[in-house]
Amino acid sequence: MSGTAAAATAVQLLGGIALAPLLPGLVQHWKARLQGRRGPTPLQPYRELRRLWGKSAVDVEGAGIVYRLAPSVAAGSIAVAVLLVPVASDAPDLGVGRDALVLAGLLALARFAVAASSWEVANGFALMGASRDLTIAVFVEAALVLALAVAALVSGTTDLVAMIAGTAGSAAWSEPALALGALAFALVVVAETGRQPVDNPDTHLELTMIHEGPLLEYAGRDLALLQWAAAARHWLVLVLAAQVFLPHATDPRVQLGLLPVLLVVLCGALALTETLVAKMRILLAPRLLGIAALVALLGIVTWLVEGA
Amino acid sequence: MSVAGSVLVGAAAVGAGGLLTLLHRTFVAGLALQAVGCVLLAFGGLWALVADETAGLAFTSAFDPRVGVDALSGLFLGILGAVGVAALVFATRYLEPSGKGRTIGALTGLFVLVQALVLVARDPLTFLLAWEAMTLVPAAVILVSRADEPARRSVFFYVALTHLAGAGTWVAILLLASEGAIGDPSVIASGSGVQIAIALAALVGMGAKAGVMPLHVWLPLAHPIAPAHVSALMSGVMIKIAIYGLVRVLVEWLGVLPEWLGVLVLALGALSSVAGVVYALFQHELKRLLAFHSIENIGIIVLGLGACLLLRARGADAWAAFALAAALLHTVNHALFKSLLFLGAGSFERAAGSLELDRLGGLLRRMPWTGGAFFVGAVAIAGLPPLNGFASEWTTLQSLLHVPAYGGVADGTAAAIALAALAATAALAALCFVKVVGLVLLGPARRDAVAHAEEAPGAMRAGVAALAGGCVLLGLAPGLLFGSLVGLAPWSAEAPTTVGLDLPGTGDFRSGGVALALAALVGALALVRGRRVAARAPTWACGQLVERQLDWTSAGFTKPLRLVLEDVLRPEREVAVRTEGGVVTEVAYEGRVPHHFEERLYRPVTALAMYGAHHARRVQGGRLGVYVAYLLGLVLVVLAAAKLGVLG
Numbered sequence: 001m002s003g004t005a006a007a008a009t010a011v012q013l014l015g016g017i018a019l020a021p022l023l024p025g026l027v028q029h030w031k032a033r034l035q036g037r038r039g040p041t042p043l044q045p046y047r048e049l050r051r052l053w054g055k056s057a058v059d060v061e062g063a064g065i066v067y068r069l070a071p072s073v074a075a076g077s078i079a080v081a082v083l084l085v086p087v088a089s090d091a092p093d094l095g096v097g098r099d100a101l102v103l104a105g106l107l108a109l110a111r112f113a114v115a116a117s118s119w120e121v122a123n124g125f126a127l128m129g130a131s132r133d134l135t136i137a138v139f140v141e142a143a144l145v146l147a148l149a150v151a152a153l154v155s156g157t158t159d160l161v162a163m164i165a166g167t168a169g170s171a172a173w174s175e176p177a178l179a180l181g182a183l184a185f186a187l188v189v190v191a192e193t194g195r196q197p198v199d200n201p202d203t204h205l206e207l208t209m210i211h212e213g214p215l216l217e218y219a220g221r222d223l224a225l226l227q228w229a230a231a232a233r234h235w236l237v238l239v240l241a242a243q244v245f246l247p248h249a250t251d252p253r254v255q256l257g258l259l260p261v262l263l264v265v266l267c268g269a270l271a272l273t274e275t276l277v278a279k280m281r282i283l284l285a286p287r288l289l290g291i292a293a294l295v296a297l298l299g300i301v302t303w304l305v306e307g308a
Numbered sequence: 309m310s311v312a313g314s315v316l317v318g319a320a321a322v323g324a325g326g327l328l329t330l331l332h333r334t335f336v337a338g339l340a341l342q343a344v345g346c347v348l349l350a351f352g353g354l355w356a357l358v359a360d361e362t363a364g365l366a367f368t369s370a371f372d373p374r375v376g377v378d379a380l381s382g383l384f385l386g387i388l389g390a391v392g393v394a395a396l397v398f399a400t401r402y403l404e405p406s407g408k409g410r411t412i413g414a415l416t417g418l419f420v421l422v423q424a425l426v427l428v429a430r431d432p433l434t435f436l437l438a439w440e441a442m443t444l445v446p447a448a449v450i451l452v453s454r455a456d457e458p459a460r461r462s463v464f465f466y467v468a469l470t471h472l473a474g475a476g477t478w479v480a481i482l483l484l485a486s487e488g489a490i491g492d493p494s495v496i497a498s499g500s501g502v503q504i505a506i507a508l509a510a511l512v513g514m515g516a517k518a519g520v521m522p523l524h525v526w527l528p529l530a531h532p533i534a535p536a537h538v539s540a541l542m543s544g545v546m547i548k549i550a551i552y553g554l555v556r557v558l559v560e561w562l563g564v565l566p567e568w569l570g571v572l573v574l575a576l577g578a579l580s581s582v583a584g585v586v587y588a589l590f591q592h593e594l595k596r597l598l599a600f601h602s603i604e605n606i607g608i609i610v611l612g613l614g615a616c617l618l619l620r621a622r623g624a625d626a627w628a629a630f631a632l633a634a635a636l637l638h639t640v641n642h643a644l645f646k647s648l649l650f651l652g653a654g655s656f657e658r659a660a661g662s663l664e665l666d667r668l669g670g671l672l673r674r675m676p677w678t679g680g681a682f683f684v685g686a687v688a689i690a691g692l693p694p695l696n697g698f699a700s701e702w703t704t705l706q707s708l709l710h711v712p713a714y715g716g717v718a719d720g721t722a723a724a725i726a727l728a729a730l731a732a733t734a735a736l737a738a739l740c741f742v743k744v745v746g747l748v749l750l751g752p753a754r755r756d757a758v759a760h761a762e763e764a765p766g767a768m769r770a771g772v773a774a775l776a777g778g779c780v781l782l783g784l785a786p787g788l789l790f791g792s793l794v795g796l797a798p799w800s801a802e803a804p805t806t807v808g809l810d811l812p813g814t815g816d817f818r819s820g821g822v823a824l825a826l827a828a829l830v831g832a833l834a835l836v837r838g839r840r841v842a843a844r845a846p847t848w849a850c851g852q853l854v855e856r857q858l859d860w861t862s863a864g865f866t867k868p869l870r871l872v873l874e875d876v877l878r879p880e881r882e883v884a885v886r887t888e889g890g891v892v893t894e895v896a897y898e899g900r901v902p903h904h905f906e907e908r909l910y911r912p913v914t915a916l917a918m919y920g921a922h923h924a925r926r927v928q929g930g931r932l933g934v935y936v937a938y939l940l941g942l943v944l945v946v947l948a949a950a951k952l953g954v955l956g
Contacts, residue, residue: 096821102702102822108734112742123847145727162815283871
């Protein structure tokens with residue numbers, strides 16, 4: 001393994017596992033600043049994780065094995081996704097392949113586990129959130145797959161390492177299809193990270209919850225795992241946005257060096273969106289994501305017309 | 309023992325077992341012998357597939373009864389045998405040795421035999437006769453098991469539709485026979501009228517039998533009312549045999565088809581998969597829901613076939629073979645998990661007395677074996693890693709993604725739309741099966757009868773557990789089968805040899821690695837999470853008491869989607885509030901999502917047919933003299949025509 005590849009692997013694992021909580025922390029921090037508040041430090045998610053890790057849980061009466069295993073399954077499948085998504089165009093296979101569409105499957109598995117757990121506690125608010133999350137996921141998955149398909153067609157493969165290489169350099173400027181894919185993927189990022197206008201991560205009102213709803217009953221280490229999984233989702237989609245859809249360098253060393261900058265910029269963009277855009281009605285969110293899918297489809301048509 | 313010997317002895321064992329099943333004393337032994345016969349059928353079939361061996365005679369276009377086995381027949385014999393074993397072992401305890409049970413047991417054997425006969429038929433006559441028998445035997449089973457009015461209506465609808473549309477199969481096969489093209493792809497010219505005619509006829513006839521929309525309406529009527537093990541065979545195998553027919557005709561015998569036909573097949577597949585799962589979501593009875601899911605999965609298989617035809621038309625032979633293998637892999641996978649789910653539903657019905665989704669609950673705790681296997685099947689059908697449903701959906705997605713890479717603008721766009729449809733289908737299936745496992749297996753029991761449900765007897769558990777094992781195995785190592793399936797393409801294609809799915813142009817789905825990493829990480833996290841519990845507490849519902857009246861229902865969980873799709877689905881709801889002296893005493897709610905295909909497409913056609921029949925009845929006076937007059941008139945017309953030279 002070359003030095004660059006070793007460094008890329010280190011960034012991928014350390015970043016995905018240890019630095020991921022920093023991303024939602026940064027968004028919250030800047031969002032508070034933009035709204036004229038002082039807000040928590042960017043390290044707040046780590047404090048919360050530490051506090052939760054030390055607490056014991058309160059189990060819901062009558063809940064069984066699915067309820068107990070769901071946080072581990074959700075966090076485990078997101079962790080496998082971290083193994084899957086490379087951060088540079090020179091990175092080794094960590095034994096789980098490099099395929100972009102497998103990522104969609106792993107994200108769906110995490111979602112399934114959490115949604116199934118909400119039936120165990122038979123809590124109306126949890127189920128409300130789960131059913132909304134799964135409904136929106138229908139449109140998110142279509143948009144995600146189509147956006148990835150745009151990048152895959154441009155680079156000729158669904159291998160993520162080759163996709164980072166194939167969309168590097170001038171491709172972002174010379175391929176109009178990629179710009180449409182990026183637009184669609186931006187909306188997927190908003191939905192997967194559970195941010196406004198699709199979902200409001202700060203809500204404390206159960207009736208409006210989507211992603212937070214199924215988490216209501218969890219406490220202690222269970223909740224810590226679920227919060228880490230949510231943070232790692234930020235890492236996964238933001239890394240893909242930075243290294244595939246946004247303009248990036250051809251040299252893997254430059255890619256690695258610029259990644260922190262791009263991630264910080266993207267977190268800032270999320271904070272800005274959260275400040276400027278109000279949460280939309282839940283039933284309108286599928287429409288927004290349906291538009292994202294259409295935009296990505298338009299990207300594919302663009303690519304086809306270009307090649308014809 | 310050779311392939312031929314294994315299949316012949318297996319068929320004989322199924323037949324002899326069927327006869328023994330008729331006797332009260334040898335009832336269980338007869339079913340067991342049938343199961344042994346199915347093992348032999350599966351063994352012979354899979355041997356033919358893996359070793360790429362042929363046995364018996366080759367295909368002929370002559371009306372000369374003959375049988376034989378090749379690799380493609382072998383694959384489907386393998387599916388038939390594998391599902392047959394599980395269903396028959398399940399049936400040893402599911403059926404009772406009463407007169408009715410014995411007849412159903414024997415008919416099950418006959419059902420297996422006629423399906424095997426379709427697969428080994430090597431001439432048009434045997435094929436068509438076995439094809440028709442395959443439709444009629446399950447109708448007989450349903451009528452033996454229950455003869456009430458709705459069941460008879462459903463069976464009538466099933467037989468009528470599969471026979472009317474089934475004419476397409478006859479047209480396709482007889483046209484192929486008259487061209488001498490059965491078993492010989494070089495006869496029919498690409499793009500010729502007869503090629504198109506055969507392809508369209510096969511799509512109508514075999515598509516109806518497979519349950520492809522819009523010719524699917526018989527399926528959700530017939531499948532749920534059959535006994536569980538026959539439902540498993542119908543959904544798991546019978547509709548797959550129609551896929552076998554489609555692969556034979558469209559992929560093997562017709563040569564390269566024009567692109568627009570591939571696009572048509574893609575459109576049918578996308579419609580079936582999305583609409584199938586959407587209607588499944590709004591079903592509140594488990595077996596009916598599962599029947600709609602069969603339509604969805606047939607749609608996914610047809611998407612793979614469509615991608616295969618398009619890639620073949622574009623000369624991308626390697627990916628065309630992968631697309632065919634993806635469709636066939638999903639065929640195998642769906643056979644495994646759908647029969648598992650139908651058998652599990654049979655056990656639940658036995659234990660809990662009902663399959664109304666809102667009246668079950670908590671069965672995972674009461675029936676850990678059946679419930680656990682059912683859970684595996686639900687995760688598999690939802691298309692989630694690391695189980696088998698994901699492997700075949702991933703390969704189908706990849707095949708669709710590779711169509712634009714080789715295709716023109718029109719077919720590339722069609723494939724991209726199909727890609728989005730398949731992604732949405734997978735997410736909808738996940739939504740649907742979260743609902744199913746939640747309402748059936750998890751949470752509190754919703755009725756007292758469910759709270760006292762007892763685990764199914766050993767044989768019934770063994771049937772579902774074996775199928776769940778198959779789902780796990782093909783999820784861990786889909787490459788074991790995938791390589792052989794690629795070899796089934798009639799053009800030469802290089803088959804991958806890994807246990808995962810390392811395909812060129814993809815980032816490789818290393819199924820084993822993903823499963824191992826998942827198991828290790830989930831296990832480790834569950835360990836560090838520990839079992840420390842400070843206390844047990846009731847569910848927090850914002851201060852409300854959590855009572856049974858507040859339990860979420862099937863309709864409630866799918867409401868967000870129903871609202872999102874309101875313009876398409878046009879749900880009907882009725883709320884009746886009764887007040888007495890200004891106090892609300894009763895609120896009645898009724899809601900349903902109408903099945904538009906039935907109400908908008910079939911009802912007008914049926915009404916027109918009934919109207920026509922009503923008027924045609926006037927001709928049928930019932931008096932002998934009138935009929936003699938008709939005959940006389942006919943003879944005169946024929947004579948006149950002969951005189952004028954119209955008849956040649």
